[in-house]
Amino acid sequence: MEFKLKIWRQKNARSQGAFVEYFISGVSKEMSFLEMLDYLNKTLIESGDNPVAFEHDCREGICGSCSLYINGRPHGPDDLIATCELRMTKFKSGDTIIVEPWRAKSFPVLRDLIVDRYAFDKIMQAGGFISVNSGAAPEANSIPVSREVADEAFDAAICIGCGACVAACKNSSAMLFVAAKVSQLALLPQGKPEAEKRARAMVAKMDELGFGSCSNTGACEAECPKGISLAHIARLNREFLLAVFKT
Numbered sequence: 001m002e003f004k005l006k007i008w009r010q011k012n013a014r015s016q017g018a019f020v021e022y023f024i025s026g027v028s029k030e031m032s033f034l035e036m037l038d039y040l041n042k043t044l045i046e047s048g049d050n051p052v053a054f055e056h057d058c059r060e061g062i063c064g065s066c067s068l069y070i071n072g073r074p075h076g077p078d079d080l081i082a083t084c085e086l087r088m089t090k091f092k093s094g095d096t097i098i099v100e101p102w103r104a105k106s107f108p109v110l111r112d113l114i115v116d117r118y119a120f121d122k123i124m125q126a127g128g129f130i131s132v133n134s135g136a137a138p139e140a141n142s143i144p145v146s147r148e149v150a151d152e153a154f155d156a157a158i159c160i161g162c163g164a165c166v167a168a169c170k171n172s173s174a175m176l177f178v179a180a181k182v183s184q185l186a187l188l189p190q191g192k193p194e195a196e197k198r199a200r201a202m203v204a205k206m207d208e209l210g211f212g213s214c215s216n217t218g219a220c221e222a223e224c225p226k227g228i229s230l231a232h233i234a235r236l237n238r239e240f241l242l243a244v245f246k247t
Helices: 033-046 118-127 147-157 164-168 175-186 195-208 219-223 231-245
Strands: 003-009 018-024 096-100 109-111
Touching: 018 033, 118 175, 118 195, 147 175, 164 175, 164 219, 175 195, 175 219, 175 231, 195 231
Parallel strands: 003 096
Antiparallel strands: 003 018
């Protein structure tokens, strides 16, 4: 297979970036998208050019670091996958593939396809935790939690923090990410004592960091690699309003 690649190249956060075209052949249809980029970088290095910088770690759809904007979609032309899970079988030989980093004020480009997503860490530091001293691991059945609630909390907890929701949103809103992190704690007994403080602190930090507001277009849910539901945003709104009205 052969492709024309238009890849965003940017030396550093202070430099002006631009798309650069590459023509690549000999791509196996069995490759993942990241393996194709590895192959491209191998050819660039062998020809004396600088390789394309992109982020990756587990390559199993768990860490979320591989996030790329491919042909106008976060993580590319497939559903419920991270970029590392995208296969070259989703493209036809001869296709032009446009690859760029997330486009959001809160995710500044560091180099080429790598963005700084530390803003998500700051939101988590603001309240995405419980601060009780748990000591030794408690007996599993000492705090009863229904199967339905546990499953819903787990559905929220599978958010990998990749930022696809921000990239897909026309307002660059982080509401789905914040909602998932609030929900996974708000649903469980361990998260109840700090529920009010958590919702207010995380929303305030999200606003402070320059993320946009939610306008309920649903693009975040559609592009989320883990299928996080918009219902969690509704729960975040309830948690936040309760916190505001009680003060």
